[in-house]
Amino acid sequence: AQSVAQPEDQVNVAEGNPLTVKCTYSVSGNPYLFWYVQYPNRGLQFLLKYITGDNLVKGSYGFEAEFNKSQTSFHLKKPSALVSDSALYFCAVRSRSYNTDKLIFGTGTRLQVFP
Amino acid sequence: DTAVSQTPKYLVTQMGNDKSIKCEQNLGHDTMYWYKQDSKKFLKIMFSYNNKELIINETVPNRFSPKSPDKAHLNLHINSLELGDSAVYFCASSQDNRPNTEAFFGQGTRLTVV
8 A cells, every 4th residue: 555654743943954854655666756835724735746767856945855765765855944934744655556646645744944 | 817726715514514615727637636634634535536537536425425517627515514524625636647747736625513
Protein backbone atom coordinates (compact mmCIF):
# COMPACT_ATOMS: atom_id res chain seq x y z
CA ALA A 1 0.00 0.00 0.00
CA GLN A 2 1.07 3.55 -0.63
CA SER A 3 1.91 5.76 2.34
CA VAL A 4 3.62 9.02 3.18
CA ALA A 5 5.22 9.97 6.48
CA GLN A 6 6.00 13.45 7.70
CA PRO A 7 7.79 12.76 10.99
CA GLU A 8 7.64 16.33 12.34
CA ASP A 9 4.36 17.91 13.39
CA GLN A 10 6.06 21.30 13.56
CA VAL A 11 9.31 22.86 12.39
CA ASN A 12 10.53 26.13 13.85
CA VAL A 13 13.17 28.21 12.10
CA ALA A 14 14.45 31.76 12.34
CA GLU A 15 13.95 34.06 9.39
CA GLY A 16 16.94 33.97 7.06
CA ASN A 17 17.98 30.48 8.12
CA PRO A 18 17.68 27.44 5.86
CA LEU A 19 14.67 25.21 6.39
CA THR A 20 13.97 21.53 5.80
CA VAL A 21 10.62 19.78 6.03
CA LYS A 22 10.98 16.01 5.96
CA CYS A 23 8.99 13.46 3.97
CA THR A 24 9.45 9.75 3.42
CA TYR A 25 7.27 7.52 1.28
CA SER A 26 6.41 3.91 0.62
CA VAL A 27 5.05 2.75 -2.73
CA SER A 28 5.15 -0.26 -4.99
CA GLY A 29 7.08 0.84 -8.03
CA ASN A 30 8.42 4.26 -8.85
CA PRO A 31 6.77 7.24 -7.20
CA TYR A 32 5.42 10.56 -8.29
CA LEU A 33 5.98 12.97 -5.38
CA PHE A 34 4.38 16.31 -4.63
CA TRP A 35 4.57 19.13 -2.11
CA TYR A 36 1.62 21.37 -1.31
CA VAL A 37 1.29 24.32 1.06
CA GLN A 38 -1.82 25.38 2.95
CA TYR A 39 -2.10 28.88 4.35
CA PRO A 40 -4.67 29.51 7.13
CA ASN A 41 -8.27 29.18 5.94
CA ARG A 42 -7.13 28.51 2.40
CA GLY A 43 -7.01 25.56 0.05
CA LEU A 44 -3.84 23.69 -0.83
CA GLN A 45 -1.45 25.24 -3.31
CA PHE A 46 0.87 23.14 -5.45
CA LEU A 47 4.57 23.85 -4.81
CA LEU A 48 6.53 21.30 -6.82
CA LYS A 49 6.66 17.71 -8.00
CA TYR A 50 9.13 14.98 -8.86
CA ILE A 51 8.34 12.89 -11.91
CA THR A 52 11.66 11.69 -13.28
CA GLY A 53 15.11 12.97 -14.12
CA ASP A 54 17.08 15.38 -11.94
CA ASN A 55 16.72 14.49 -8.27
CA LEU A 56 16.66 18.17 -7.26
CA VAL A 57 13.37 19.79 -8.14
CA LYS A 58 12.77 23.52 -7.97
CA GLY A 59 9.34 24.97 -7.33
CA SER A 60 7.39 28.05 -6.35
CA TYR A 61 8.48 30.71 -3.84
CA GLY A 62 12.13 29.56 -3.81
CA PHE A 63 11.36 26.08 -2.51
CA GLU A 64 13.13 22.98 -3.75
CA ALA A 65 13.02 19.30 -2.90
CA GLU A 66 15.46 16.46 -3.26
CA PHE A 67 14.36 13.00 -4.30
CA ASN A 68 16.46 10.26 -2.69
CA LYS A 69 15.48 6.83 -3.93
CA SER A 70 17.72 4.85 -1.57
CA GLN A 71 16.29 6.64 1.47
CA THR A 72 12.79 6.86 -0.02
CA SER A 73 12.72 10.52 0.91
CA PHE A 74 11.59 13.77 -0.67
CA HIS A 75 12.52 16.53 1.76
CA LEU A 76 11.42 20.10 1.11
CA LYS A 77 14.08 22.79 1.46
CA LYS A 78 14.61 26.51 1.19
CA PRO A 79 17.97 28.27 1.60
CA SER A 80 16.58 31.29 3.45
CA ALA A 81 13.23 31.20 5.25
CA LEU A 82 10.75 34.07 5.29
CA VAL A 83 8.12 34.81 7.92
CA SER A 84 5.56 34.56 5.12
CA ASP A 85 6.56 30.91 4.58
CA SER A 86 4.79 30.03 7.84
CA ALA A 87 2.06 27.58 6.84
CA LEU A 88 1.10 23.91 6.80
CA TYR A 89 3.05 21.78 4.33
CA PHE A 90 1.86 18.48 2.89
CA CYS A 91 3.87 15.85 1.08
CA ALA A 92 1.93 13.53 -1.24
CA VAL A 93 2.63 10.49 -3.41
CA ARG A 94 1.15 8.56 -6.31
CA SER A 95 2.51 5.32 -7.69
CA ARG A 96 3.15 4.62 -11.34
CA SER A 97 2.25 1.00 -10.70
CA TYR A 98 -1.39 1.73 -10.15
CA ASN A 99 -3.84 2.91 -12.76
CA THR A 100 -5.47 5.20 -10.29
CA ASP A 101 -5.36 8.88 -9.56
CA LYS A 102 -5.47 8.48 -5.79
CA LEU A 103 -3.12 11.00 -4.26
CA ILE A 104 -2.01 9.97 -0.77
CA PHE A 105 -1.15 12.82 1.60
CA GLY A 106 1.09 12.91 4.63
CA THR A 107 -0.22 14.25 7.91
CA GLY A 108 1.25 17.69 7.34
CA THR A 109 4.04 19.69 8.99
CA ARG A 110 3.43 23.12 10.39
CA LEU A 111 6.31 25.47 9.57
CA GLN A 112 6.76 28.44 11.86
CA VAL A 113 9.29 31.06 10.81
CA PHE A 114 10.20 33.54 13.55
CA PRO A 115 11.38 37.10 12.83
CA ASP B 1 -11.80 34.27 -12.18
CA THR B 2 -10.98 31.76 -9.42
CA ALA B 3 -9.74 28.50 -10.91
CA VAL B 4 -11.57 26.11 -8.56
CA SER B 5 -14.44 27.64 -6.66
CA GLN B 6 -16.62 26.09 -3.99
CA THR B 7 -19.80 27.34 -2.42
CA PRO B 8 -20.60 27.92 0.32
CA LYS B 9 -17.39 28.69 2.18
CA TYR B 10 -19.03 28.06 5.55
CA LEU B 11 -21.98 25.81 6.32
CA VAL B 12 -23.54 25.37 9.75
CA THR B 13 -26.45 22.98 9.99
CA GLN B 14 -28.29 20.70 12.38
CA MET B 15 -27.97 16.95 12.59
CA GLY B 16 -30.27 15.10 10.28
CA ASN B 17 -30.40 17.82 7.64
CA ASP B 18 -29.46 17.37 3.99
CA LYS B 19 -27.00 19.80 2.42
CA SER B 20 -25.06 20.29 -0.80
CA ILE B 21 -21.69 21.80 -1.63
CA LYS B 22 -21.05 23.00 -5.15
CA CYS B 23 -17.77 23.04 -7.02
CA GLU B 24 -16.83 24.49 -10.36
CA GLN B 25 -13.51 24.67 -12.19
CA ASN B 26 -12.74 26.92 -15.14
CA LEU B 27 -9.41 25.32 -16.00
CA GLY B 28 -10.73 22.96 -18.64
CA HIS B 29 -9.60 19.98 -16.57
CA ASP B 30 -10.97 16.49 -17.12
CA THR B 31 -10.65 15.20 -13.54
CA MET B 32 -12.24 16.45 -10.34
CA TYR B 33 -12.05 15.32 -6.72
CA TRP B 34 -13.54 15.71 -3.27
CA TYR B 35 -11.25 15.56 -0.26
CA LYS B 36 -12.11 15.69 3.43
CA GLN B 37 -9.81 17.38 5.94
CA ASP B 38 -10.52 16.49 9.55
CA SER B 39 -9.83 18.50 12.68
CA LYS B 40 -6.26 17.18 12.79
CA LYS B 41 -5.69 18.48 9.24
CA PHE B 42 -5.53 14.95 7.83
CA LEU B 43 -6.54 14.90 4.14
CA LYS B 44 -8.31 11.94 2.60
CA ILE B 45 -9.77 11.51 -0.84
CA MET B 46 -13.48 10.75 -1.02
CA PHE B 47 -14.35 10.68 -4.71
CA SER B 48 -12.80 11.24 -8.09
CA TYR B 49 -14.49 11.82 -11.44
CA ASN B 50 -12.89 11.78 -14.85
CA ASN B 51 -14.95 13.25 -17.69
CA LYS B 52 -18.10 12.94 -15.54
CA GLU B 53 -17.41 9.27 -14.80
CA LEU B 54 -16.84 8.09 -11.22
CA ILE B 55 -13.41 6.46 -10.96
CA ILE B 56 -12.65 6.53 -7.25
CA ASN B 57 -15.14 5.96 -4.47
CA GLU B 58 -13.41 5.52 -1.16
CA THR B 59 -15.08 3.96 1.85
CA VAL B 60 -17.42 6.86 2.32
CA PRO B 61 -20.91 6.42 3.82
CA ASN B 62 -23.57 6.27 1.14
CA ARG B 63 -25.11 9.37 2.72
CA PHE B 64 -22.50 11.17 0.61
CA SER B 65 -23.41 11.33 -3.07
CA PRO B 66 -21.35 13.18 -5.66
CA LYS B 67 -22.87 14.40 -8.88
CA SER B 68 -21.06 15.64 -11.97
CA PRO B 69 -23.48 17.27 -14.43
CA ASP B 70 -20.55 18.15 -16.69
CA LYS B 71 -16.80 17.92 -16.41
CA ALA B 72 -16.51 21.45 -15.04
CA HIS B 73 -18.75 20.73 -12.05
CA LEU B 74 -18.65 18.24 -9.21
CA ASN B 75 -21.20 18.72 -6.45
CA LEU B 76 -21.40 16.88 -3.15
CA HIS B 77 -24.71 16.12 -1.53
CA ILE B 78 -24.86 14.86 2.03
CA ASN B 79 -27.98 13.29 3.53
CA SER B 80 -28.84 12.92 7.20
CA LEU B 81 -25.88 14.89 8.45
CA GLU B 82 -24.09 13.61 11.55
CA LEU B 83 -21.81 15.34 14.05
CA GLY B 84 -18.84 13.38 12.68
CA ASP B 85 -19.34 14.92 9.26
CA SER B 86 -17.99 18.21 10.59
CA ALA B 87 -14.82 18.90 8.62
CA VAL B 88 -13.42 21.01 5.82
CA TYR B 89 -14.30 19.65 2.39
CA PHE B 90 -12.02 20.50 -0.51
CA CYS B 91 -12.82 20.23 -4.16
CA ALA B 92 -9.90 19.87 -6.57
CA SER B 93 -9.24 19.32 -10.24
CA SER B 94 -6.39 18.13 -12.42
CA GLN B 95 -5.78 18.20 -16.14
CA ASP B 96 -6.39 14.46 -16.40
CA ASN B 97 -6.13 11.35 -14.25
CA ARG B 98 -2.56 10.51 -15.08
CA PRO B 99 -0.60 10.09 -11.83
CA ASN B 100 1.98 12.77 -12.72
CA THR B 101 -0.48 15.65 -12.89
CA GLU B 102 -0.88 17.99 -9.96
CA ALA B 103 -4.20 18.95 -8.47
CA PHE B 104 -5.57 22.47 -8.01
CA PHE B 105 -7.67 22.96 -4.89
CA GLY B 106 -10.58 25.16 -4.02
CA GLN B 107 -10.57 27.23 -0.84
CA GLY B 108 -12.61 24.67 1.06
CA THR B 109 -16.05 24.48 2.68
CA ARG B 110 -16.06 24.36 6.45
CA LEU B 111 -19.03 22.21 7.48
CA THR B 112 -20.16 22.33 11.08
CA VAL B 113 -22.91 20.00 12.20
CA VAL B 114 -24.57 20.92 15.49
